[in-house]
Amino acid sequence: MTHSSLTANFDLDDNRLNRVFTILNTSLILGIFIFSFFFIFNYFVLGKVNIAYLNITSAILMLFLLIDLKRNKAIQRDIYISIFVLFIFFISFIYLNKNDQFGLVWAHFFPAFSIVLLGVSKGTIVSVVYFAIVYSLAYLGIGVWENGQWSTIAFLRLVVSSLVLFTIIIIFETALESSNKKLELLSSTDPLTKLYNRRKINQILEKEIYKVKRYKTTLSLILFDIDNFKIINDTYGHESGDNVLKKLSSSINSQLRNTDSMARWGGEEFLIVTPMIDIQESSKLAEKLRLHIESIQCKNTIKLTCSFGVTEFDIENDSIDSLVRKADLAMYDAKANGKNRISIIK
Numbered sequence: 001m002t003h004s005s006l007t008a009n010f011d012l013d014d015n016r017l018n019r020v021f022t023i024l025n026t027s028l029i030l031g032i033f034i035f036s037f038f039f040i041f042n043y044f045v046l047g048k049v050n051i052a053y054l055n056i057t058s059a060i061l062m063l064f065l066l067i068d069l070k071r072n073k074a075i076q077r078d079i080y081i082s083i084f085v086l087f088i089f090f091i092s093f094i095y096l097n098k099n100d101q102f103g104l105v106w107a108h109f110f111p112a113f114s115i116v117l118l119g120v121s122k123g124t125i126v127s128v129v130y131f132a133i134v135y136s137l138a139y140l141g142i143g144v145w146e147n148g149q150w151s152t153i154a155f156l157r158l159v160v161s162s163l164v165l166f167t168i169i170i171i172f173e174t175a176l177e178s179s180n181k182k183l184e185l186l187s188s189t190d191p192l193t194k195l196y197n198r199r200k201i202n203q204i205l206e207k208e209i210y211k212v213k214r215y216k217t218t219l220s221l222i223l224f225d226i227d228n229f230k231i232i233n234d235t236y237g238h239e240s241g242d243n244v245l246k247k248l249s250s251s252i253n254s255q256l257r258n259t260d261s262m263a264r265w266g267g268e269e270f271l272i273v274t275p276m277i278d279i280q281e282s283s284k285l286a287e288k289l290r291l292h293i294e295s296i297q298c299k300n301t302i303k304l305t306c307s308f309g310v311t312e313f314d315i316e317n318d319s320i321d322s323l324v325r326k327a328d329l330a331m332y333d334a335k336a337n338g339k340n341r342i343s344i345i346k
Contacts, residue, residue: 019180021075023116024082028066035059050096058089079117086110087130094137098145104158107134111166115173123173127166135159190264192242193249201263201271205320208275212313219313220282222272223327224289227305227339229268236300244298248306251296252289271327279312279346286310286342294340305340307331312346 035055043052062085069078090110097103110130115123138158141150188200196204212219226232226248233241245268253262256272265271274282286308293306309331313323326345334343 017075020079020117021069021073024075024079025066025069027113027117028062028069028082031062032059032066035062048097051093054089054092054096058085061085083114083117083126086113087126090130091133091137094134098141099138099150100146104138107158108162108165111162112169115169120170120173120177124170131162131166134162193245193264195249195253195270196261196263198263198265201261201265201273202320204261204263204273205323208273209313209318209320209323211275212315216315217276218278220274220277220279221311221313221323221327222274222282222286222289222308223265223310223324223331224270224272224286224306224308225331225335226268227307227335232302236302240300240302244302244304247296247298248293248304251292255289255292269331271324279310279344282312283310283342283344290340290342307334307339308342309334310342310344314346 035058039052039055039059042048042055062082065078065082065085068074087110090107094104094107111123111127114126114130117123118126135155135158138150138155142152142155144150188196188203190197208219211217226244229241229244232244245264249262249264249270252270252272256262257274259275261273263271263273272285274285277285290306290308293304296304298304309327309329311323311326311330318326330343330345333345334341337343
């Protein structure tokens with residue numbers, strides 16, 4: 001499953017997207033088979049009609065969720081519905097089954113699904129609510145369940161075992177999320193400038209173009225290049241050139257809006273994605289940045305200037321490639337006309 005097929009799920013972190021999709025898809029398939037099996041087992045073998053109906057209802061709901069997931073890739077929505085279905089199932093199962101044949105063992109599974117699919121923070125909140133209901137039912141069952149054999153000791157064993165497992169899941173998932181975030185940072189940033197790299201900015205562009213098409217908003221692009229950078233490297237050395245790149249990156253990034261995204265596009269080329277503004281506003285931003293670059297103080301009294309290309313996404317005709325190509329053509333037009341200027345191509 002490629003990232004491009006999951007572009008509707010921007011509220012999920014990129015590093016969790018494919019993992020969560022795989023887990024949800026697999027869980028739904030397994031859930032359909034498991035609930036269907038227990039429907040047959042409870043209905044025809046144990047004669048527990050109410051629990052059997054609960055099983056088959058859950059299986060049918062999971063089948064619809066699986067179909068929706070395959071068709072629409074609405075991962076976030078399907079996660080919430082899946083968690084809700086499982087929440088209702090387990091609470092209803094415990095209420096109806098009353099730990100008959102050690103049915104409470106199944107109660108331990110829900111927090112794992114909740115935390116893995118929702119993440120540690122949201123999953124913990126849902127699990128706490130879940131445990132509060134489960135423990136309440138189990139406490140009220142003392143001296144009643146299992147023909148009176150369900151005791152305080154049995155209740156305490158349930159509480160301790162579920163909390164231990166819950167803690168282990170949280171520790172494991174927290175460590176995994178932390179590790180994934182570090183890997184995502186390494187794979188999405190340029191090591192020298194600490195800006196986004198080309199791979200990451202392409203993902204951002206993909207998302208922003210999706211939003212433009214869906215919500216009919218605007219999107220502009222700024223591509224700029226350091227003028228005479230080869231002369232800086234040849235005159236002062238590559239270390240000075242690297243320092244210029246770092247200084248420029250930090251300084252320009254601080255001038256952008258929180259909604260803008262900046263990446264190192266090539267050696268001395270930089271790309272800025274500016275959502276929600278048209279080409280006129282983006283041109284004003286480019287001019288502001290051009291003047292700001294002239295004022296940057298570098299070592300060896302190096303004087304910096306940059307040439308800018310500005311363009312806007314055409315919802316009818318553009319793709320990522322054509323949008324970047326227009327910005328590139330505009331930038332080279334600025335260079336051909338004397339450098340340290342802005343050129344616009346609509």
